[in-house]
């Protein structure tokens with residue numbers, strides 16, 4: 001069996017005790033155990049001068065290989081091109097995307113550094129799977145270094161519509177590099193369509209089959225593979241002692257009121273300002289509901305070195321403070337706004353205690369919180385998921401979620417009322433439909449779907 005080499009910006013080292021980890025890390029580690037292989041990426045550490053030294057570690061049957069980067073690399077590649085240029089652009093925010101040649105240069109330099117260091121680790125029969133927007137040109141870098149293996153790429157975030165993508169000065173060159181891969185995966189058909197549109201109209205690629213594009217001598221297969229969660233693990237987490245304690249703690253502190261929960265990295269793509277304003281609208285329109293509910297928003301800060309993230313943090317504090325100032329009473333606060341993270345099993349207990357899961361990103365590749373909320377529910381008395389129609393997850397969860405346009409405070413307000421008043425049999429019916437999807441199309445399904453296509457592809461280069 002081929003080995004699998006996974007390459008991503010950051011590597012999650014398996015903890016020997018099996019401690020709290022994200023679903024993606026768990027899935028990729030399971031894949032690596034099955035195939036034998038290596039997970040390669042940046043250590044998160046800085047070094048004075050880049051040496052290409054690789055730090056190998058082995059834990060839980062998985063080998064990780066990490067490198068340190070220079071301060072300037074991190075500034076231009078990670079804080080720069082990845083998080084100031086591509087992240088906002090790919091989430092349709094060209095108003096805050098920063099287009100700087102220095103960022104683009106740093107991004108290419110770091111991708112070259114990755115290619116130089118990982119190339120000697122790749123053996124002829126390995127399959128290589130590159131993850132996410134930090135590493136778009138890596139496949140081309142590997143080809144330039146003689147790598148003829150099957151190489152796939154998966155984009156965890158949306159691909160923007162063609163007219164937006166065209167605002168990026170390097171749009172054509174960057175997109176062209178994706179043709180070095182054998183397979184490129186997207187979370188939904190919508191993002192795959194946008195990519196296809198750009199490739200055909202801006203690069204002159206030819207559509208050979210609905211999912212196969214040709215550009216010059218390269219053939220690229222597209223696949224839509226929505227990422228899932230490790231549903232079994234998450235259901236178990238929701239039944240753990242820590243989850244039960246968290247559930248109790250939340251129910252006690254709710255004193256009979258219904259809890260609405262939001263859990264998001266503090267990021268402008270998650271629609272937190274609009275969510276607070278929608279909730280405020282609900283409080284305005286329904287005075288009789290005021291003391292019957294409260295919103296718990298958990299938002300651990302992320303990417304704090306980037307100015308747009310500092311701005312959203314300040315803005316949210318202002319909005320939450322204002323709403324609480326206007327509506328709070330001595331025995332009730334409408335918004336509990338918490339800027340810290342919690343262990344996964346505690347989070348599972350909190351989800352289970354919430355009558356409503358409020359997941360309203362303005363744009364999101366998938367959104368795993370929506371799926372985790374579903375998995376954590378009590379099948380006999382589940383809560384209601386309110387979900388943005390602009391999250392990738394909406395394509396799968398429309399069967400049971402209350403879908404909303406997150407830009408509309410009125411729609412949010414209506415959805416909150418609908419969810420709060422929803423009878424139990426309807427909640428159960430909706431939840432079952434969603435749970436069926438969450439447990440079937442889970443993270444292992446996702447990984448298999450992608451690696452099956454990749455294994456069946458090419459390798460075109462091997463023949464040449």
Ligand code: GDG
Pocket residue numbers: 020022023024156157227263264265298300340341342343344347364365366367368369370372
């Ligand atoms: C990107 C794409 C796509 C959050 N707070 C805590 C905590 N979390 C965990 C959640 C969830 C994860 O972080 C967030 O995943 P999302 O999918 O919601 O969002 P992104 O971080 O933006 O992820 C996204 C994803 O990649 C995978 O492809 O779905 O669209 O943007 O698992 O639970 N975890 C813990 N404590 C917290 O306080 N332990």
